[in-house]
Amino acid sequence: MAWLLWLIGAGLLAVGEVLTLDLVLLMLAGGALGGMTVALLGGAAILQIVTFIVISGVLLALVRPIATKHLTEGTPLQLDGVDTLIGKTAKVTEAVDSSTGRIRVGADEWTARSQHSGEAYAVGDTVRILQVDGATAVVGDALE
Numbered sequence: 001m002a003w004l005l006w007l008i009g010a011g012l013l014a015v016g017e018v019l020t021l022d023l024v025l026l027m028l029a030g031g032a033l034g035g036m037t038v039a040l041l042g043g044a045a046i047l048q049i050v051t052f053i054v055i056s057g058v059l060l061a062l063v064r065p066i067a068t069k070h071l072t073e074g075t076p077l078q079l080d081g082v083d084t085l086i087g088k089t090a091k092v093t094e095a096v097d098s099s100t101g102r103i104r105v106g107a108d109e110w111t112a113r114s115q116h117s118g119e120a121y122a123v124g125d126t127v128r129i130l131q132v133d134g135a136t137a138v139v140g141d142a143l144e
Contacts, residue, residue: 031056
């Protein structure tokens with residue numbers, strides 16, 4: 001009957017891992033499965049607990065850092081939101097200078113300003129979006 005408690009504990013820890021995504025509870029679930037194995041083999045309660053602690057500790061110390069490294073290094077940097085605009089070219093629809101202007105990026109129109117004072121772009125010029133400051137695109141020469 002003790003093995004069933006270990007199995008339920010492992011399942012609850014695994015569900016908790018899905019909610020936290022920190023790889024700690026998953027390592028504890030592995031320890032609980034070790035405790036369950038000892039219970040199935042007829043081991044005493046103290047041996048089950050010691051097995052849980054040892055296996056959890058080993059998994060936390062050895063497996064978790066490797067798994068975390070593989071998960072973070074294997075995930076490419078993904079831009080989202082306005083960051084996807086950085087580096088794209090746009091057409092000037094209203095003259096752009098260091099304080100005002102408008103550009104068209106695909107089907108969207110954005111307020112824009114030049115990166116440096118003294119820079120200006122005429123209607124029809126192609127510019128490159130260098131950064132987004134609030135709702136304003138900061139632009140520079142498309143050749144940069």
